[in-house]
Amino acid sequence: MLDVILNFKPTGMKTMKIIKKITKSIVILIVLTSASACKDYLNIQPVDRLTGNNFYQNKDDVEANIANMYSRFFEKINESWVIGAIGEARTGEIFVSPNANGYNSRKAIEALGRNELITAMTVQDYVDRYHFENITNWTTYYQVIQTANILIDKLNEGIPALGDSDTRRYLAEATFIRCFTYFWMVRLYGDVVYYTEPYESDPLPREDMVSVLNKCIADLESQKDNSPWTLSDVAQRGARASRGSIIALLMHMNMWNAGFDQSHSEGYYRKVAALGQELVNSGAYRLLPMDDDNWALVTKGRSEESLFEFYRSINYDDDVSNLAPFGDHFLRWPYKFPRYDAQISICYYTADYMEKIFPSSEADKRKDIWFEEMLANDGQFVARKFGLNVYASGNENKNPDNTFLIFRYADAILLWSEALANLGEDGSATDALNIIRKRAGASDVTGLTGTALKDAIFMERCRELFGEGHRYFDLVRTRRILNSSWVAHPLNQDQFTRRAWTWPINNSALTNNPYMVLNQYWLPGGGGN
Template identity: 25%
Template sequence: MKIKQFFTAGLGLFLLSSCSKSFLELTPQTGVSVANFFISEDDFTKAVTGAYRPLQNLYYDAYVMGEMRSDNTYYLYNTSNRGGQIVEKENINTFTDVATNSYVYNKYINCYDGIAKTNAVLQRIDGASISATTKSNLKGQAEFLRAFYYFELVQYFGGVPLHLKEVSTVAETALPRSSAADVYKQILADATDAAAMLPKTQTVKGQVTQGSAKMLLGYIYMTLKQYPDAERVLKDVTTLGYSLLPDYASVFDPTNKNNAESIFEVQYLQGTQGLQSNFAYQFAPGVTDTKNITGQTGNSQNLGDWNIPTADLIAAYEPGDKRKAASIADSYVNPAGATVAQPFVIKYLHPHAQFNNTNDNWPVYRYADALLLLAECLNEQGKAAEAVPYLNQVRARAGLAATTATAQTDLRTAIAKERRVELAFENHRWLDLVRTGQAIPVMTAYGAKQKAIRPYLTGNVYNVTENRLLFPIPQNELLINKLLTQNPGYL
């Protein structure tokens, strides 16, 4: 990992511009040094806020590994643009990625950037002269974030170096990989502490809460197949005041950020501060003028045509499912005024003021996700009858009839399908396939379909093996840290 990240972490490179405001603000403000920082309550608040900042970089292109690796989305092949970053996205989609892939590197270094920032806080906060209530809240946020970043790493890369204290020398930056089991042990410890320390609600919207930590724990336990523990924490989530919004589309509306269904979302802000999102443009068609699609004029030929919904996903929506129209457009109007029958994602397409500069947050955990994960957890324990009502809550909001599945196998299939359409384009599909043991058979079958209809797919594409369930450790990290080893199947 980059040595610079460890030396600068927690030093106020990204500070809270006004701690009295009601939304988490990540605007860069000023630089500080260790000598005059980590003293006051305000210092620690700013440092914890800084630990959220890598989430924006992490989720800017997280869909490449979370959605495009799966059978949910693909890309439009651009014969006139074969640049490196274009090809690297395509390679992740077709299972031909290598250790020099920049999107894999981005995932890795941004997680460690966040970890370094949380370590700087956690190493000092116990000895800080600040109120016990504030200390508990800030420490809980830092432990949640460290657990979250490590959970991202272990799911995508397996065992990784386990840095649990601030690095102060070059020698301390080089650690060997810990086992996945040891990483999970630390994640569970941090997330459990966070759940005990965090409040149920935060004054500053966007900060994580007790519900965020329990949702993270639910995912960890489900990944480890510790179903009784998962049931316990996910049932706790259902008691914390979350609710499904009546209208599915409103969940993602930027005017409705951090709503009653939101358990954890990454904060973005349109404007000139460098905090904006642009998912709508990456997912929209690549055209010479986006005015007819997004309402703003600009050329997106080298920007769009990513995360395109597959025919396979579109077919998964049942007739009358309200979520489809809120998530996918069947066509678009090109600059010449003609209708083009190409589907694209509109879940994150909302009114905004500038081309390629939007205000949409990214949903990480939602209450609908918690309900479906709990239904899956109960069903895996043979409690199908108890699982069904949680599944049906989500279906009812979508305008669908109650499920007819009752047997465990049928209900397992129904829950997986529901998760696919409910959480489409939110970076869950690939990890769901891996977690449930379906990645190899599902993606092998999907790959065969893709190769049959896309003539540009040649060579060893969609060779989905056990090795490809993890991504490669970035080559840059192997060169910097000689104690690292590569995942099997990658050079």
């Protein structure tokens, strides 16, 4: 019956009303019916609030609109422990520390690790703490996209107060924001509704995710060279899109498509290899030395290593939820306050996993700088990587003053290395890999070829990007998510094909859109819990 409703094309208002009434009467899943209905299928804001025709009069108007887009996107990753939930916790290596504060509600993290998303979003203790159901609602993302679409349209029309150089730069930045939002949604939901018209209101079906990303790649390629390598205001480094941000996003989108459009993978790898070389040749970014002080600069934000981040600082009184930063779950006193309430870390990574990625027998500065009690298997585990920017006072119930790292220079170098390895350019791939290992004080990789080299690069991404929200997506796009040697709770081929790696899509997406279908795996009878 549900399939009939979702695929039926109404021919009149009376039929539409009947369908709406039936749809509302069916309980698909508690989590998928939690959001209130919207006025149209994307629930976009009124045009006069976004960009009314009289809005764009000068550069300040454009700046305000772009700042709003970044802010709206950050709202979504500030709703819960989002980076951890979507990019790190679904592989089963994270456990709740015995006697952790709110122990029963924290068990939602372990449910994520078993890919029991519905459980994590419906058990009341879990809901009260995390509200992971918010991740299923893509409304805010589409608000960002519509704002970007309208700004791009206005810039193409011409804003008299802007010169050609500023117009090109803002077009590149708005295109980056739109494409980044689509890329983020693709990794969460798979196929998505794609549109670029400024005032789109017609219902549209979801489009194949490879097609969506190919369109985004084409858009960004046309804009890349219109963005500067560095911004005139150093305070905007990383926090605003630059050419390095665009290259990083292009590299990620091409690598994602290489994993899902395998018949054309060589073309995607060649693009990534060329982009990586361009980024390194620019000299615009660098890896900071691996020590406490320099790593604190990286996590503080706006460092020479940042390609794109959501910069947040206590100095600007930014409203960051205590729950949102990844490090929140892996810090204890003296890295987290108040002392009486933070004697142990909320969660820990298993000793088996940590020993696998950071073998005790191998030298690596990251082990000492980024962790404390790395093999503790309990609440003494500390991801010191996120704990170096501590507060001066021990009374605030706050996390260290860190930014939200999205793309970092080291990430791009490792993608470059991975692409080269997949093109059979083993020597160049190894050289790129060793750039990261040298900075970490680890021994050079030598003599590896083929699969062994690709595995070494993957392991380096696990090490270098620990806790930055990449690991789960790397497992999915490389299909290592199917292999128990790489993940504690692998998917089988049938689950992968039916996209058990996605998140459910909130039922509100069906409103007034007869072409919309949800992620079937997460519907009753689809196989998800």
